[in-house]
Amino acid sequence: MAAVLGKLKKWFARKRTPRPSAVSLGPPPALLERYLRYKRLLAANSAILTTVADIQVKMGEGFLFDMHYVRQACDRLGQEVEAMVGALNGMAGGRYSGLDTARQRVAHWVAEELAGAKMQPAPLALPLREVREGLFYGGKAEKLGELTRLGLTVPAGFGVSAYAQKLFFETGGLVSFIREAIARSQIRNLESLREAGEAIQAKIMAQPLPPELSQAIAEHLAQLSSSRVAVRSSALQEDSFFSFAGQFETVLNVPRDQVEARYKEVIASQFTPRALYYCHASGFSYQELAMGVLVMEMVAVRCAGVLYTDDPRGGEGAIINAVSGLGSLAVGGVVEPDIYRVEDGRIAAQHVGEKTHMHVAAPEGGVLDVATPADLQGPCLEEDQALALAELGNRVKQHFGLPQDIEWALDAQGRFSLLQARPLRVSAKLKADYLPPRIKGAEMLLANGIIASRGAAAGPVYLLRDGALDAIPQDAVLVTPRALPEYGVVVGRVAAVVCEAGSATSHLATVLREARIPALFGAKGATAVLQPGDVVTVDAFYGNIYAGRLEELLKAPRGGDDAVRQTRAYKVLERVLKHITPLNLLDPRAANFRPDGCRTYHDITRFAHEKAMEELFQVSAGRLDEEGSRRLVSAIPLELNIIDLGGGLSPEAANLVKVRPEHLTSRPMLAYWRGVSAVGWQGPKPVDLAGFMSVVMSTATDTNITERLHEKNFAIITHDYMNLSNRLGFHFATIEAFLGAPGESYVSFTFYGGGAELPRRMRRVRFLTRVLEDLDFRVEPKEDSITARIDGYDADALDERLEVLGRLMMISKQLDMVMLSEDAVEQYYREFSQGHIPPRA
Template sequence: MLGQLFRHWTYQLFAPGALLRERYDSFRRLLEDDKRCLELITALEEIRYGQVQADWAKLESLLRALTWSVGSLARHLVAMNPGQYMDLEPSLRDLLARLEPLARLPTPYAGPPYVLPLEQVVGARDQAGGKAWHLGRVLVDVGLPVPQGFVVTTSAFFAFLEHNDLAPRLDELLSRVRLDEPERLDALCAEMQDMVLGGALPPAVEQALSEAVAGLTAGGAAPRLAVRSSAVGEDASEIACGGDDSGVSFAGQYESELGVVPADVRQAWLRVLASKYAPRAVAYRVRYGLADREAPMAVLVLAMVQSKSSGVVYSLDPVAEGRRERIGIYAVPGLGERLVGGSSVPDMFYLSRTDNPVLLKSVAQRRVQEGVPGRSTAVLDLPSIKTLADWAMVLERIFGCPQDVEWCQDDEGEMYVIQSRPLQAASAFGERAQPQADEGGRAQAADFAESAEEFAEGLAKGHAVLFRGGLMAAGGVALGRVHLLRDDEPLRSVPGGTVLVCGTLSPDLVSLLGRVKAVVAERGSRASHFASVAREFGLPVLVGAVGARTMLRPGQAVTVDAESRVIYEGSVEGLREAAQSRAPRRSSPMARRLEAIMPLVSPLALTDPQSPRFTPRFCSSLHDIVRFCHEKGVAEMFSLVDRGGRGLARAKRLRTGVPMDFYVLDLHGGTRAKASGKAEIGPSDLASRPMLALWQGLTHQDVVWAKGLKHLDWEAFDQVSAGVGVLGSKELASYAVLSDDYLHAMVRFGYHFAVVDALCCEREDANYVAFRFKGGGADFEHRLLRLAFIAEVLQRAGFVSTSRSDLLDARYSRQDEQKCLQRLTLLGIILGQTRLMDMAMTGQTQVEAMVEEFWKRYGTDMNAL
């Protein structure tokens, strides 16, 4: 600061012209920084209020750019007048010191252990990830059978990123992610996955992984392995267990590798890591407001079970008929991937939620038993069914909330738990009438005389039923137009706001969350990954809707009532309210951080530049700093040159027919090339658009300049020479400092003094016309009448003005270039026609009449000026 002050004072004394140019250059850079700051604040606000869904890396990038730009903005203002803004830097430094810890995420741990046996993960949840931690508890705390295995920890993931210097490169790509640009998301994710797949394992991680695989497969005990994702946050939906967090499950978002031979575990681990950056996984994480490092990838390695059957069991079936609570078991032959992937129709078994569960209902698919033609067999026998039901209730008690349990059964009939996670469930009745309970907690049966179907049909009376059937996978009601998805059609081509009708449910449909209103699938399972995620988001989904693609037409307006399993023609207004009762907006880590960060970024407390509080001391946000710097930057330009004209030594005389001494100093592009080298220039040499507009007003045909009378600053002449001085002196003349789109003019004639400062460029947000007028010569009362005339005309032209005694300040800002140029021409006419106006004014009534006449002539059609 001392260096800046010394340099500034030196230039002020010995090179005022250079100082003037430096101030102008600083001002232009200040305007660029101002624009950039406002754009960055807007981008942050769009994310905060949900208008744009972006990764946390984007937030970090925006905040870094904003803090740098605000610092640059402040530096340019200080450079314009170093001694005036000594307290700006401390205020900014204080704001940034408060902001920085709020925007900083903890540094991840990348040290050992890199591998943990399954028996040791219970106390290391952040190291093991959600899936492995739950399975470890099933083994240790409950004692149920699980396959042998180990987990490659999250610190191994961070060590891998650090070893390959991937974190900053991934963050740069993630900062460019926008969920409303699916094609770009695909390309960015492909690049990120390639980075991971091309990475080298840190030696310590590779050694730990090799030793763990060797121990698991010793003696040929596990010739094939399952390599499964276990990211932090995966299967960890605390909200499903009654918590108030932003519960996420990541169901089906990451890859699992089955049947992996021991020699390929290393590459399988890399492929699972890379699946963290698949488009659907990135989109899912971004929607839940998690930063990339908040969902690090651990990988669970299990010995494969030769499955005779497999499936899922819900301790509380999420799609129970009516309001009856029950256990739901879904089973398929062989591996369960066909079930959770949505491609296989399972056997279904429903049991009571009691200490000794009772089978209530079973729906077995007809499957021909191998070697016995013409016969069918169920996937599970009754003892196995009851065992699964018992396990489900035990796990619900242990984990404290309903569970979604994956299981398998080997050829010997032994059963294993391979996953248990909190259940993402939605009420079958959604937000419709809820049961009222009496003092004993019993629902009033009379309140539910109607079934859900009867209730819906009553509201939809008069609307044709286009389709009835299928199964509700996720409840809710949605209105939209049909889009029939071809089997080979890319998901990115699906229009927003539609009802998607497709062949089967795929986990990839997650990428359409937030874009489609409902999904209707001809095949699939209520136990699929996509159905689970759809319930989290409150997206209505029908499955098993055979024939829907034939019965519904593209573009047809429909109402989907997933709870009643009916699709109506048109928009059912009676169900519109239910359609809007989506899952409540949940808090998220990003949302909570933004709630702390944004009060230091976007609120604007400095609204009145005339207030005594308009100082750096009262800047409570970065937006306040931006506002202060812009306003003061313009004010500094308004006082660009002192009244004595210091810095104009190299100005050129403007030779015109107007009896006025006028000097012009070109900063950059303000005069044409032909004016170079001339001591005097004419109006035809001017290139500055603001100057030409003002000059057009000063020389308007209606402005009459008295011949033979030199118009200069007579008040200054009286003061400096007692009436005997050189009339051509620059100290008495008018002047303009200009560039191609900037003008600073001090216009002096008689006892009047006016300053015009204007920027007229393509950037509407930067444009302004500032005007100051002080008129003398007449008595004070007449001077005030003239000031009232000017103020009223400018107000009609859109200026905001303030008056103090006989001094008027007015400003017109943030308008397009053409409008600003028109106002400059209007100012020129006002200056030319009001020179002697005060002499003829008699009162306020006359002022009002003159304003009307003037505005009628010049203001009603400023395009004609």
């Protein structure tokens, strides 16, 4: 007895001994570091998704941007993805080194796309019908090659590749001569640039062609029947630099023995002061200044000109310009050409120009400007010829899928030849793009959604509640409470997506923009207002949803501009984006959710974020001690140690060993605590004898539970984070919450154990599952344990659920003891739902 009393005395004495005052109240450095890494990772995640969203908007909505923007955006993405992977590896002790390998792989692909296709060795010359894309013969030659293969009449000829130019420049010291001439010239002195250009041109003209190139040109010339040819530039980058840096040389009516010299002249014509200024600024490279050259038989023309398959000013029909003789006077305004407008297979308008003079082939070579003989001053084309030409243009347009700007010639026998075809930029009228913010007379069902992906679409409403993604019908308007990344699988099936929560920089928004599926997020009340099966029109231009199908909206152009789409910057960005935006890692439970499954920056971002949450969850898994923690003291006899990693407690608590609930400033902790204190400690449920015995037996046999019974309860908190490991009665729960930006916020919950025998514990798990599912948690029950998680909601919605979770924990703390039958599950579920879950909005 004395021994017992002695023990009791000792115990009481221990209880009263205050903690040593020297104890540190600062958070444990390892914990703090892990949390700070997580925050860095979140910042990178947000920067990446914001940058991706910006790129998609700039590309999809007709913005004018240049390569500077493209490079800057890619650099920023590369840096942030690296930071994100670094932060994850920092949290996980380098366990995800494979992710860095994936990152390096993607970064390499992006860099390659930015650098552009490297010029590969190609045949020095090829007959036109064999010239195709990817061989570096330039756009003009490639298009004519295509038309030849299509069976259209193109003068016989051959292309000389850009690779041949490279070969030419690399022989006889041309490259170093050009580099030195550029370096010597003064960027601030136009005259100096001009002189350097002239020196380079003279050097090119003086340099003999390499023998193999000379031979290739001679061999191909021998295949042609005409004694005269045209030598024309065929630039690799027709639509950027070359389109306005000045017309490059086109030399008409060249005798065969002068082809080499004219070839060099065309090549040399690139070195204008403008080009040299450009080379000065960005360095001389073959990629920028490489061109193919086209050699074609001269056509014995009667007349020639330009055909626009569509009116470039946006009017109706095709437009033909025609001049007598060679086509070199058809544009440029020196001679007034004939103009024909062809609409619906008839001549809608015709104007015969005053063609005072014309270009003809000179007997000695070159072009002569002569007075137009009287018999050629009338209309160049008969009506049926104009119609036939327009029809020819139509074939070319249909083949390439875009309006075309075509150079043509008509010979003395009345046969048309095509000399060039390139995409025509047709201007849409600016006013035609205008769409009113509100459609008159239409019933608006919802307004002010966030535009996650621009556009408009209509379809029947499909309400998605619990992940039944397979059941979504084709072309439905998907309406869902939140924007989860795994919904990305609906791409290709749905017409539009409406989410009540979510932000424009979420994973799902990125995926939908990529697939050009109109989407509205943050459309509060959508799941209540929109009725399943009802046809609605989603206006993701202004953020509204209308009843019925509104053709006016559906016809509206989604944005973007053909002119912009033809620039180099756009094309490069389009290629680069293939390594950035697609999301292959949709489902964390899928087999490909691994570092080596990451094919894009988006995959890496998603993977790193998911794994970082897992790593953070582990903060409480290690052995925590009281060092750096304070006791939370309240009316509820719940022993809880608080570790504040920053902003979780008010400044007044800075030096307190014991803190009170009013010191809490952590948003998730406050929400949870509201729930805990609303229920209070109602004491254990009345336990029957069988229940009690079951506790004794199960605790005695489950070593895991006996070990954990000695652990203390800890809450690691910051102003927006909480990781609370909790023992209530005989079960263990970990509740983790991050209440930040919508795409980052989540609550996760694990629960296992209990005092009663397994069937009763399993019943409690079933009870919890039902409640948690009602709260929109994704729940994975397994025997007597549960993992559950909710994300895709904004912080306010999660705050509310944390409070309910607090109530749920207190109510269910010893509920397993009384779970005598399945009826009890139903009864307690009903009681809890009615008493503690706020009705839905």
